[in-house]
Amino acid sequence: xxxxxxxPAGTDPSSAPAADGELYGLLAEYDTPGELVEAARKVxxxxxTDFDCYSPFPVHGIDPAMGIKRTILPLVIFGGGFAGASGxxxxxxxxxxYSWGWNISGKPTWSIPANIxxxxxxxxxxxxxxSFFGMWAFNKLPQVWHPLxxxxxxxxxxxxxxxxxxxxxDRHFDADKxxxxxxDAGSIAIEHVYLDxxxxxxxxxxxxxxxxxxxxxxxxxxFAIAAKARNSKSSEPHIHIFPDMDFQQKFKSDxxxxxxxxxxxxxxxxxxxxxxxWLEEDEVFYHGLEHADAGxxxxxxxxxxxxxxxxxxxxxxxxxxxxDMKLLERGRNRFNIYCTxxxxxxxxxxxxxxxxxxxxGGNFDARNLVxxxxxxxxGVAIQMPNGQLFNTISNGFNRMMGYAAQIxxxxxxxxxxxVRALQRAQNASHDDVPVDQQGSIK
Amino acid sequence: MSLTKSLHxxxxxxxxxxxxTMSLTGAALVVVMGVLSLILGGAHGDNFKxxxxxxxxxxxxxxxxxxxxxxxxxxxxxxxxxxxxxVRRVAEAIAGAFPIIFLxxxxxxxxxxxxxxxxxxxxxxxxxxxxxxxxxxxxxGWLSPSMFALRYVIYGGIYSGLAMYFSRKSRxxxxxxxxxxxxxxxxxxxxxxxxxxxxxxxxxxDILMSLAPKWYSTIYGVTFWGSGCIAGFATLALIVLWLQRxxxxxxxxxxxxxxxxxxxxxxxxxxxxYTAFSQFMLQWYGNMPEETNWYKYRMFGDWQWVSxxxxxxxxxxxxxxxxxxxxxxxxxxxxFFAVWQLVFHWLDMYxxxxxxxxWTVVTHAATSINAGPLSGPISQHHVGFTPVDITMWLxxxxxxxxxxxxxxxxxxxxxxxxxxxxxLAHEQL
Numbered sequence: 001x002x003x004x005x006x007x008p009a010g011t012d013p014s015s016a017p018a019a020d021g022e023l024y025g026l027l028a029e030y031d032t033p034g035e036l037v038e039a040a041r042k043v044x045x046x047x048x049t050d051f052d053c054y055s056p057f058p059v060h061g062i063d064p065a066m067g068i069k070r071t072i073l074p075l076v077i078f079g080g081g082f083a084g085a086s087g088x089x090x091x092x093x094x095x096x097x098y099s100w101g102w103n104i105s106g107k108p109t110w111s112i113p114a115n116i117x118x119x120x121x122x123x124x125x126x127x128x129x130x131s132f133f134g135m136w137a138f139n140k141l142p143q144v145w146h147p148l149x150x151x152x153x154x155x156x157x158x159x160x161x162x163x164x165x166x167x168x169x170d171r172h173f174d175a176d177k178x179x180x181x182x183x184d185a186g187s188i189a190i191e192h193v194y195l196d197x198x199x200x201x202x203x204x205x206x207x208x209x210x211x212x213x214x215x216x217x218x219x220x221x222x223f224a225i226a227a228k229a230r231n232s233k234s235s236e237p238h239i240h241i242f243p244d245m246d247f248q249q250k251f252k253s254d255x256x257x258x259x260x261x262x263x264x265x266x267x268x269x270x271x272x273x274x275x276x277x278w279l280e281e282d283e284v285f286y287h288g289l290e291h292a293d294a295g296x297x298x299x300x301x302x303x304x305x306x307x308x309x310x311x312x313x314x315x316x317x318x319x320x321x322x323x324d325m326k327l328l329e330r331g332r333n334r335f336n337i338y339c340t341x342x343x344x345x346x347x348x349x350x351x352x353x354x355x356x357x358x359x360x361g362g363n364f365d366a367r368n369l370v371x372x373x374x375x376x377x378x379g380v381a382i383q384m385p386n387g388q389l390f391n392t393i394s395n396g397f398n399r400m401m402g403y404a405a406q407i408x409x410x411x412x413x414x415x416x417x418x419v420r421a422l423q424r425a426q427n428a429s430h431d432d433v434p435v436d437q438q439g440s441i442k
Numbered sequence: 443m444s445l446t447k448s449l450h451x452x453x454x455x456x457x458x459x460x461x462x463t464m465s466l467t468g469a470a471l472v473v474v475m476g477v478l479s480l481i482l483g484g485a486h487g488d489n490f491k492x493x494x495x496x497x498x499x500x501x502x503x504x505x506x507x508x509x510x511x512x513x514x515x516x517x518x519x520x521x522x523x524x525x526x527x528x529v530r531r532v533a534e535a536i537a538g539a540f541p542i543i544f545l546x547x548x549x550x551x552x553x554x555x556x557x558x559x560x561x562x563x564x565x566x567x568x569x570x571x572x573x574x575x576x577x578x579x580x581x582x583g584w585l586s587p588s589m590f591a592l593r594y595v596i597y598g599g600i601y602s603g604l605a606m607y608f609s610r611k612s613r614x615x616x617x618x619x620x621x622x623x624x625x626x627x628x629x630x631x632x633x634x635x636x637x638x639x640x641x642x643x644x645x646x647x648d649i650l651m652s653l654a655p656k657w658y659s660t661i662y663g664v665t666f667w668g669s670g671c672i673a674g675f676a677t678l679a680l681i682v683l684w685l686q687r688x689x690x691x692x693x694x695x696x697x698x699x700x701x702x703x704x705x706x707x708x709x710x711x712x713x714x715x716y717t718a719f720s721q722f723m724l725q726w727y728g729n730m731p732e733e734t735n736w737y738k739y740r741m742f743g744d745w746q747w748v749s750x751x752x753x754x755x756x757x758x759x760x761x762x763x764x765x766x767x768x769x770x771x772x773x774x775x776x777x778f779f780a781v782w783q784l785v786f787h788w789l790d791m792y793x794x795x796x797x798x799x800x801w802t803v804v805t806h807a808a809t810s811i812n813a814g815p816l817s818g819p820i821s822q823h824h825v826g827f828t829p830v831d832i833t834m835w836l837x838x839x840x841x842x843x844x845x846x847x848x849x850x851x852x853x854x855x856x857x858x859x860x861x862x863x864x865x866l867a868h869e870q871l
Contacts, residue, residue, distance in 0.1 A: 060445075113727075116723070117723065
């Protein structure tokens with residue numbers, strides 16, 4: 001540290017290169033952050049405005065000492081966050097509610113609570129980007145070239161040097177008076193800073209420009225590929241970016257495989273065996289079918305008992321099948337979960353999905369399960385035998401998908417029982433109400 | 443400019459009779475408002491049910507304030523904070539109100555223990571009815587009056603113990619000036635923080651969440667703590683200002699410290715909203731009846747207006763305004779928000795507890811299938827502000843003042859804390 005031995009103030013160690021241009025200003029070094037703050041205050045009080053302080057770390061109290069007004073960056077960041085939140089909401093509204101609304105179990109396409117997390121993240125993202133780039137912009141960064149970089153001593157500003165520089169363009173600037181002021185404030189060294197006479201030095205280094213151009217061009221490559229793919233046809237197979245995921249070392253059903261005599265990867269059940277729980281011997285219970293010599297027909301009643309099968313819950317396994325309140329409550333419970341989105345709680349075929357479709361101007365009604373047959377109404381469901389209702393729940397009908405995979409057979413029968421109860425209730429007359437309660441609904 | 447300062451020679455840092463004045467004021471408030479509440483509660487004609495609900499609301503209000511400041515004290519030691527050294531004694535005094543607060547809470551714990559059935563539904567005989575409350579009966583081992591009272595004693599012991607430990611060690615340092623005591627407290631602060639967090643979670647589940655015993659949310663305790671911290675920092679700002687108005691600590695605490703108190707209030711305003719929304723979001727989206735039920739009665743009917751008021755008043759408005767620097771540095775503005783947030787904190791506690799007040803029995807086909815809080819038609823659930831809600835709140839604020847007043851004695855600033863100089867010279871960048 002040769003600097004320490006230098007005479008304190010007023011001297012010019014002339015470390016700047018000889019071939020100098022115009023005077024840029026004066027640079028003074030101070031020993032401690034506290035002295036820097038004091039010096040800044042004195043320089044400010046003397047009326048200077050074009051000066052700046054340089055330190056390795058943020059110094060408490062330097063802003064008021066220099067007379068710097070508080071930055072408006074927070075307001076700009078708030079604006080960024082606000083734009084992010086509203087932009088996030090707008091994006092979701094456009095995608096989910098306006099451009100491509102999906103009807104999922106009749107849920108609304110636009111609902112604020114569901115959109116808050118995305119809006120929140122967008123607000124954070126834009127606020128952070130604004131603060132990051134805003135800070136650079138307000139500080140006029142990056143500066144690849146600065147006259148102060150020509151002073152050797154100044155390199156210590158990233159380590160332990162505290163500097164104050166006054167620019168020559170300041171209206172109070174006077175080489176001698178300013179120097180005296182800086183020295184008076186307790187500087188340990190003062191240097192004259194000159195601009196580089198070579199204008200080339202002010203340019204951004206070529207390699208940085210090259211890097212920026214190259215990375216920008218590289219960033220455009222994916223977009224170019226996407227644009228080309230959208231506007232051309234090709235008979236080539238598509239590019240496999242992750243071949244080990246696209247081609248895994250396993251066989252899928254219905255693929256070819258040379259290992260087996262029949263050339264198929266699929267291995268069927270061994271002849272004469274049935275997987276546990278898949279025997280489904282009881283045709284009434286599992287398929288709603290009655291066997292007769294004349295041919296199979298839909299059963300009109302209910303199964304006699306639960307099969308003694310591992311697919312049935314233990315407490316019902318092999319038990320008699322009773323159509324009682326317990327079964328109806330179970331049926332109501334399952335019906336309300338699986339059937340009501342389309343058929344509605346009352347079975348009239350106007351659940352939430354048809355309701356939303358109607359709101360959107362469309363026309364889709366589910367089957368009216370409780371409609372009584374008349375001159376104008378077919379009353380399809382009410383005339384179906386129990387077995388056919390059961391089969392419809394299991395395997396679907398028209399646009400309705402089958403529910404065999406989701407609802408066990410016993411529960412499907414419970415639903416059949418509950419639908420029968422619904423049909424009875426929805427077509428009930430006043431006389432069906434118990435006598436002692438008839439008065440209350442007159 | 444310097445990084446450290448010494449205590450101003452003219453500084454008045456002895457509490458003198460201030461603490462006694464505060465305690466006496468609090469005691470007067472307790473007596474007047476307590477008697478008034480008993481009369482109003484009796485006149486309500488519901489076997490004191492409204493009275494006890496108001497008791498739980500007001501009590502949650504004061505206990506959460508102490509919980510918030512207990513957290514600040516532990517955090518201060520855990521992180522070797524510097525800014526908060528000058529206000530730590532006041533925070534210790536607020537946390538030091540725990541013994542008094544838990545003593546006052548016996549006012550509703552003892553009736554529950556000795557068979558009062560109308561406050562907590564799980565203490566009601568209906569809760570044991572398998573047909574009506576099949577899920578609830580599995581919780582009744584935990585939610586039984588004797589277990590509840592036992593846990594109450596444990597919570598009170600842990601909170602009071604933590605508060606007294608940090609206060610005692612801190613005052614010990616006032617005498618000896620031993621810097622090793624700071625290290626000792628820092629070592630205790632780590633396990634102390636873990637203990638404090640677990641206790642607070644379980645505590646919130648027991649006192650407030652079990653008012654709707656069929657509902658549950660694991661984040662509930664965190665939200666309660668966040669809400670309590672808002673109120674805690676608001677109370678801290680008000681009491682520090684009150685001390686300064688009485689000539690204490692005028693040179694030591696300045697807008698730099700108020701600014702930090704304001705920052706904490708702001709951050710917890712957002713933290714509370716974040717966790718409260720997290721809880722709402724998952725339950726709303728999950729759409730399971732046993733979870734959405736709690737919100738159903740708060741999103742529709744009378745209560746939706748309270749919910750909207752809390753959303754706007756407790757979060758949106760203070761969030762936008764406390765974001766700025768000046769609202770936290772100008773003392774009248776900070777005081778405005780402190781009072782504002784305290785009022786809304788009470789409303790938040792009210793909103794957490796009171797919808798459970800209207801118990802109904804839902805019958806179907808001549809059998810009771812559902813009973814207790816948060817059941818039946820939404821139209822039967824009313825906000826129904828009554829005078830006893832307010833008088834009980836004020837009576838319990840009196841309890842808090844008695845507790846805090848007890849702690850405001852001797853030095854109001856940890857005079858020999860090694861970080862005091864840094865705290866006095868504290869400056870925002």
